[in-house]
Amino acid sequence: MLQLILKDGSIREVPENTLAAEVIKGIGMGLYKSACAVRIDGEVCDLRTVLTKNCQFEVLTFDDKEGKKAFWHTASHILAQAVKRLYPATKLAIGPAIDDGFYYDFDAEHPFTPEELLKIEAEMKKIVKEKLVLEQFTLSPEEALAKLQGMDESYKVELCQEHADKGEPISFYQQGEFVDLCAGPHLMTTEPVKAFKLLSCTGAYWRGSEKNKMLSRIYGTAFPKASQLEEDLNRREEAKRRDHNKLGRELEYFTTVDCIGQGLPVLLPKGARVVQLLQRWVEDYEQAHGCLLTKTPLIAKRDLYKISGHWDHYLDGMFIIGDPHDESKECFALRPMTCPFQYQVYLNKQRSYRDLPMRLTETSTLFRNEDSGEMHGLIRVRQFTISEGHYILRPDQLEEEFKGCLDFVNYFLDTVGLLQDCTFRFSQWDPANPDNKYEGTKEQWDEAQRVMGEILDKLGLEYEIGIDEAAFYGPKLDIQYKNVFGKEDTLVTIQIDMLLAEKFGMEYVDKNGTKKIPYIIHRTSLGCFERTLAYMLEHFAGALPLWIAPEQVKIIPIADRHLDFANEIRNALANAGIRCSIDDRAEKMGKKIREATLDKIPYMLTVGDNEVADRTVSVRSRKGDNLGNMTLEELLAKLLVEINTKAKS
């Protein structure tokens, strides 16, 4: 007999070679019906696993992350089976579970269209109703290859060949007539996949490389119960309502214009105002904390970029003025980063070790010629403005200055409400990168990454490692944020650079009179203002906190005879630096309140006969709360506390 230690600590005895599924049946049919996989001694396993030793035994259901994955993986097989039934010529690529559902990549005669998804869904429903049993079997590598070749599944053959090199048996799953190369784990039958929806069909390159064929990918999600599916679809809809690209346009933060071009959003007065507020805040704070402001040109001759290496590495990403290949004529480029410009500030005169660290910072407009399919609202654009700094320092200052950069980031991101949802990524080089992306020696890289790793570990920062995510000149700490669609982008980056100083001939005279090459930290404090604004709009669903709201207060007189008092209030608030205006239209107050609320203006002040008489204002918030009457002094005190503390709601 084997002893299984269950999740609750109890011990269950079963005969040797019992199937995990049978053990669960023994515990209870209810549990069996909801079981998706099992965890045996910490390892996620298939329900078909034969138990051969004493172990920890945990049943995973849809409520567990790994259970969901097995469930969705089975859903993806059902999708593939339906596609094969409807379009037999289609070849299968891969079909994994992802964070919120699953997808399957197909090489189809024609890419799938949204209408076809409905047909495929209907076929999937049939497969679920057929309650097909999933059976696992294994073949030797040779048999497996022969079988897949016989099935004419060329992508599977390619995958199988890689596994075959290990010499281990190859695992397959079969449900009805459908067979797929697959490691599992899977549900026992197709029956539990009751509620599902195919969400979209898109293109995706085979093995993620643009050099390969583009396949047709279908995304979907699935749940055991219809109510859960409905909830999930609602959640997706709700997320879309926070989409900055929709909200930002509706609330008039920005717009785009065909004849200006892709990736070149026009900031409307509200968007421009918020960016201005962010920019002033960051500039003032940085300069009050040891940074020196610079202002350098937006364009330079190609000569500058040749020194930095950008000409060789990122010519395609730059906007060029002139013919880049005609060396006999002057050629300029719009700047894609500030580094080589700011270095000229350092190079202006000879520097001593006493001058270091030199913390240069700039509110810098950059231009990057992104591929046409990359642009996205305010998040991915071709021209943007970033708080960009370069710290030039001695090696012994690296740790403290890096920490200082992180302190800035923590302060700024926390204040704008985004820090809590950020993740940290230690972006490292890949010596095997085929595109020859990285400059410098292995020793330099190892050293930079060792130092950075030590600093991060010392700070106790939780991070993941991103291989081949480094800049060409050094490793990065990337601070990542996900938008409402779950797509991740870099919000902030701090980089250690041991290469560029030498290229630019940057030196300092050390204590003992010898010339040394400094280290450089490239860093931003708040990322680029457009992207940060986008994420703030999504995070706050358009209702930016009072301190950063483009318009803070709307004064709503009930009748024209209240206008004088309204003006008095407006002037007093404006004198206190509060952004406010009067809605003096000949409309009913209900309408003015509605519109101010939809416009997400934090506070509305109603003034009527009562208010004029006792010299107060009736205060209402955009959340719909009636805060009662306040004197001007009371109101100002309340607003100023909220503004000065940069309160988040």
Add this chain to the structure above:
RNA sequence: GCUUGUGUAGCACAGUUGGUAGUGCAGCUCAUUCGUAAUGAGCAGGUCGUAGGUUCGAGUCCUAUCACAAGCUCCA
């Protein structure tokens, strides 16, 4: 750059098998001076993204192109 989809008034949308463009909100004018999420009436507004093509005739069909969206790839 690639795949799929979308593009009709400022915005949200309708527009049947090709027959010369509609609705709501917003805007403007007038009336209304109103107590916490939409006052009423009237007026105006579009070479249907752009350029070609098919046709007696194109918002509708075809081609190209631009922009927008999701995804892939990329992202100093």
